[in-house]
Amino acid sequence: MACLGKRDANQLEEQVKETLNDLPWAAKSLPKINHFASTSDIFEGFAHVLDIEALEEGDEKERPKLQLKHLLAIADHEQRRILQPLIYNDPAFRDWLIWERENIRESKYWHWAAPAYQLVFTHLCSESNPQLKSVAPNDMKVEDEESRMDWIQDAAKMFHRLMNTKEAHMLNELKIMATWVDSPDAESVY
Amino acid sequence: MPPSTMRIKVGEPGVQFLQRNHLDSRGNVDRQPAGLNFHKHRWGTTNPGTVYVEHGAHSFEIPYAVSITGTEDVEKLEEGISDFSVNALISLNRPTPHDEARIAFINLLHTLAQAGWKPFIYYDDPRLSGEQAFRYHQEEDPRGAIPVNYDPTLEEWMRLGSGPWMFYAGDLFLDINVRRNSERMVVDEPGNYLLSFSLYGKEEQGRSHFESEKRDQWQKHWIEMIKKLKKDRYAIEEKLIRKGYTIDTGYVEPIIHPADPVEP
Numbered sequence: 216m217a218c219l220g221k222r223d224a225n226q227l228e229e230q231v232k233e234t235l236n237d238l239p240w241a242a243k244s245l246p247k248i249n250h251f252a253s254t255s256d257i258f259e260g261f262a263h264v265l266d267i268e269a270l271e272e273g274d275e276k277e278r279p280k281l282q283l284k285h286l287l288a289i290a291d292h293e294q295r296r297i298l299q300p301l302i303y304n305d306p307a308f309r310d311w312l313i314w315e316r317e318n319i320r321e322s323k324y325w326h327w328a329a330p331a332y333q334l335v336f337t338h339l340c341s342e343s344n345p346q347l348k349s350v351a352p353n354d355m356k357v358e359d360e361e362s363r364m365d366w367i368q369d370a371a372k373m374f375h376r377l378m379n380t381k382e383a384h385m386l387n388e389l390k391i392m393a394t395w396v397d398s399p400d401a402e403s404v405y
Numbered sequence: 406m407p408p409s410t411m412r413i414k415v416g417e418p419g420v421q422f423l424q425r426n427h428l429d430s431r432g433n434v435d436r437q438p439a440g441l442n443f444h445k446h447r448w449g450t451t452n453p454g455t456v457y458v459e460h461g462a463h464s465f466e467i468p469y470a471v472s473i474t475g476t477e478d479v480e481k482l483e484e485g486i487s488d489f490s491v492n493a494l495i496s497l498n499r500p501t502p503h504d505e506a507r508i509a510f511i512n513l514l515h516t517l518a519q520a521g522w523k524p525f526i527y528y529d530d531p532r533l534s535g536e537q538a539f540r541y542h543q544e545e546d547p548r549g550a551i552p553v554n555y556d557p558t559l560e561e562w563m564r565l566g567s568g569p570w571m572f573y574a575g576d577l578f579l580d581i582n583v584r585r586n587s588e589r590m591v592v593d594e595p596g597n598y599l600l601s602f603s604l605y606g607k608e609e610q611g612r613s614h615f616e617s618e619k620r621d622q623w624q625k626h627w628i629e630m631i632k633k634l635k636k637d638r639y640a641i642e643e644k645l646i647r648k649g650y651t652i653d654t655g656y657v658e659p660i661i662h663p664a665d666p667v668e669p
Contacts, residue, residue: 255587266548276527276614284548284567287584295588361499362450364584364599365471365492372490372601373435373443376476381439382617388439 219261224250247300254296260288283375290367411446411473414459415577415606418485419444419477436479444475444486450499456491458604463521463574467602469494488605495583500595507562510583510600514553514570522572522579524553526656528634531642534653541650563592569603573659576607607661624662631667639669 224235224245235241245251263285270277302308378385411426422444423430435443448454448471456467470493475486495506526532527550533541538552539561553570569580579602586597611623619626642652658666 259587262548275616275619278616279613287567291587295586359450360586360597361471361494361599364586364597365447365450368492368584368599368601369445369472369474369490372474372603373437373441376488377437377439377441380478380620381441384439 219253219258222251222253244301248297254292256288256292256296260285260292263288279375279379282378283371286371286375287368290371294363294367408454409448409452410455410457411470412457412459413473413475413486413489413491413604415487415489415604416485418482419475422475422486440479442477442479444477445473447472450494453494453497456493458489460574460577463577465517465520465522467491467493467600469497471599484608487609488603491602491604493600493602495598495600499597500589501598502595503563503590503592504559506596506598507557507559510562511556513581513600514556517572517579518554520574522553522574523657525571525573525578525659526550527571528631528658529637529641531638531645531650532653532656533645533650534656537650537653541645559592563590576659576661578605578607578610578659579603607659610659611661627662628664628667631662631665632669635667636669 224232227235235245263281267278267281267285270281303312408427413422419434419442420430422428423433426446428444428446433445435445437443450471453469453471456470456473458465458467470491472492474490476488476490477486478484481487495501495509498505524534530546530549531541533552535552535555539555539557542549542551543561548566551565551568551570553572557565565583567584568582570582572579572581582601582603584599584601589596611627612620614630615623615626642650646652660666
């Protein structure tokens with residue numbers, strides 16, 4: 216925790232910093248996300264990790280509650296402090312979201328053409344059974360803060376329930392997803 | 406066209422929830438491969454709806470509802486929807502001034518108390534009420550549950566975490582969390598608020614005290630667990646009495662297990 220407040224891409228070891236700055240997105244993106252500086256959401260998220268680590272045997276009931284709080288704090292950080300300045304605030308992306316919602320996703324004739332926001336907790340890349348799909352609603356407005364909070368709260372709680380009640384299945388899925396880092400197309404991402 | 410008011414009842418079969426609220430099973434059920442069916446409806450933030458929570462004399466309304474999610478386990482279909490989550494705006498006035506949000510939330514706490522919802526206190530937390538409970542929360546357990554029978558001042562409201570505020574009425578439990586945008590926490594400027602309600606029955610409450618395979622056998626392990634937790638509660642209470650706190654010995658706990666109330 217002591218080093219959390221010191222997090223800063225400009226203070227990295229020279230060699231690491233050079234490698235980071237060589238990445239094609241570095242110059243444009245790092246200033247927008249304050250060079251990876253910690254945020255109040257990150258502090259809150261990690262405070263919950265400390266709480267989880269401090270749990271004693273027999274404190275099982277506390278763990279899932281702290282895990283959900285941790286998940287939501289980190290999700291807030293990723294969405295508000297990283298995705299918001301990097302993507303949602305981009306005028307072109309914002310216009311596209313509004314256009315897409317108004318012109319495609321609300322039209323029953325053109326609906327097939329819209330890349331629906333989809334959330335499926337499985338390692339399979341494309342879920343073919345339409346009944347198994349979790350498709351974000353037409354009116355999910357990622358640029359509207361309360362709407363975004365509703366979406367992330369709902370997704371986090373779904374994941375939390377799945378992890379608590381279907382632990383073995385979910386851990387198996389996550390283990391498979393963890394191997395994606397070695398897949399052939401991972402190079403273009405990492 | 407889905408109605409603007411929907412009725413929910415914990416334990417009702419998913420099919421019944423859909424039918425009586427005129428929802429289509431194709432568009433409103435998210436069947437996750439892991440084995441949970443999430444029954445959903447989303448009004449959105451522009452035209453929020455109302456959720457009527459059916460629970461006999463303790464029924465109440467959640468205004469400005471943005472979304473509902475009811476969870477059904479395909480291996481326990483006989484239990485019906487074991488828990489409902491409702492996300493709601495705190496006001497139609499968005500972004501919302503912090504004091505307006507605080508007053509709306511206090512009104513909600515009072516409405517629930519009037520409908521007979523009682524405070525639920527974790528078995529290893531001390532039995533405290535009102536101002537005493539709030540003092541303990543601030544001084545000893547700031548990331549723990551927040552007392553439901555204390556009205557925070559604006560200054561206290563700004564410092565509070567997200568909750569939960571926890572109630573029970575008969576065999577139903579209600580947790581409320583208040584989500585805020587941490588970047589909009591200046592007292593005299595408006596903020597972003599989302600209320601998150603969780604409603605669940607005693608089975609779910611019992612299970613939540615255990616992990617992994619013990620969850621489904623919670624009844625078997627309940628007495629041993631509660632004995633241990635209450636020993637911790639009484640030890641904390643003794644320390645608090647020495648610090649000048651008054652224990653709320655009139656606190657009535659819910660009946661979850663046939664052996665309740667379990668004592669060490």
